[in-house]
Amino acid sequence: MLSGESAPSILSKAFDLMRAFNTHKRVMTLTELSKASGLPKSTVHRLLARLIELGAVEHHGAGYRIGLDVFQLGATTPASAMRDAAMPHLAALHRWTGHTVHLGVLRQFDVVYLEKVARHSLSSDPSGVGARLPANCTAIGKALLAHENLDDLTDFLPDPMPRMTPHSITDVAALVAQLRRIRQGDLARECEEARLGLSCLASPLVVRGFAVGAVSVAHPAATRLDPKTGTVLRDTAAQIVKEIRQELTDHARWFPREV
Numbered sequence: 001m002l003s004g005e006s007a008p009s010i011l012s013k014a015f016d017l018m019r020a021f022n023t024h025k026r027v028m029t030l031t032e033l034s035k036a037s038g039l040p041k042s043t044v045h046r047l048l049a050r051l052i053e054l055g056a057v058e059h060h061g062a063g064y065r066i067g068l069d070v071f072q073l074g075a076t077t078p079a080s081a082m083r084d085a086a087m088p089h090l091a092a093l094h095r096w097t098g099h100t101v102h103l104g105v106l107r108q109f110d111v112v113y114l115e116k117v118a119r120h121s122l123s124s125d126p127s128g129v130g131a132r133l134p135a136n137c138t139a140i141g142k143a144l145l146a147h148e149n150l151d152d153l154t155d156f157l158p159d160p161m162p163r164m165t166p167h168s169i170t171d172v173a174a175l176v177a178q179l180r181r182i183r184q185g186d187l188a189r190e191c192e193e194a195r196l197g198l199s200c201l202a203s204p205l206v207v208r209g210f211a212v213g214a215v216s217v218a219h220p221a222a223t224r225l226d227p228k229t230g231t232v233l234r235d236t237a238a239q240i241v242k243e244i245r246q247e248l249t250d251h252a253r254w255f256p257r258e259v
Contacts, residue, residue, distance in 0.1 A: 010047075013039060017047050018056065018066065023128045027063040079105055082205075082213060083114045085243035090117050090215065093236045097229060100218040102127055102200075106144040106211070109135050109157060114213070127218070133194060134162035136175050139202035140214040143188035146179040147204055147211035153179070167192045187230050188214070197221050201230065203237040207244055215240065 020036035021028060030048070034041045048064060051057040055069035074080060086103050094101040100118035104111045110132045127133060135141025136157075145153065153176060160170040169175045182188045188202040202216035215237050219225060 013037075013043060014047050014051060014056075017044060018051070018070075021066050023130065027060045027065045029063045033064065079114055079213075081247065082240075082244060085247065086205075086213075086215070086240045087115065089236050089239045089243070090115055093215070093217065093232065094118070096232055097217050097219075097226070099223075099225075102140060102202075102216045102218065103213060104138075104140040104144075104216070105213045106135060106141065107132070109141075109145075109161075111135050111138050111141040111144070113140075127194070134164065134168075136161045136170070137164045137168045137190065137194045138216075139188045139190045139200035139218075140216045141188075142175075142179060142182055142190065143202040143204040143214040143216075144211045145175075146182035146188065147206065150176055150179055150183065164194050165192055165196050167196075169193065187233065188216075192221050199223075201225075201233065203233045205237055205241050205244065207241055212244070213240075 017033060017037045017039060020033050025032065025036070028036070030041060030044055033039075033048075034044045037044065039047075048057055051067075052059065052064075055067045057064050058067045082105075083103060090101045090103055094117040100116065102113055102117075103115040104113045104127075106112075111127075111134075113127045113129055113131045113133075116127060116129050127138070133141070135145050154172060157172045157175070159172045161172065161175065162168070163170050169178070188204075189200070191199045194200070197220060198218060199221040200216050200218040202214045204211040205213040205215065215233065217225070217229060217233055
């Protein structure tokens, strides 16, 4: 059995190794995993052997991939249940707009994307499922941050904030001023702040006074959206919130804070 002192180190290394997998490299060799994780090959080899025993990693040809046991665990999270409830509404919003639709949640000061509905040929934005982007650079992040305590947020946001493009808002005071307008009812927007040529607008999912997630429509910056898009986006968010509320009877402990 691992000692109390060594266990956290090994566990940390195991997570570093598993985080080396990504949507661009779903199957990786030992050498690739060593390089991406920063761990020695000998350590990666030992960790892979144990992770395979546990079902967290699987062999795939000459490489390795994340195991379905990890997928099964992820499907048991409250966030996954919210994604399931939202999916039909996200698909309908995608059909109506013809543009990419996202569902995301806030973790610290990052957005984690739970779902993305897009035409493959038009889906070159950086926000794939499971991606994590700085909240200040995304419409979803702004929609979520706007429902935090804005007075406290000024003290806790990193200053300067992360920059993804020359258009990213990195000044805390400028961001908070924008968040106050969103809090008062504006849709959250970003224009080429996460990727050049891409714009986005978002609406929060507010349950019991807390923004537990947000929905967005991403589109080419040069494209003019239908004037009804904002209304349809808000209506979609309201429908998803209704679905979430119906789950509260059995899952009230998920709330009010977050999923």
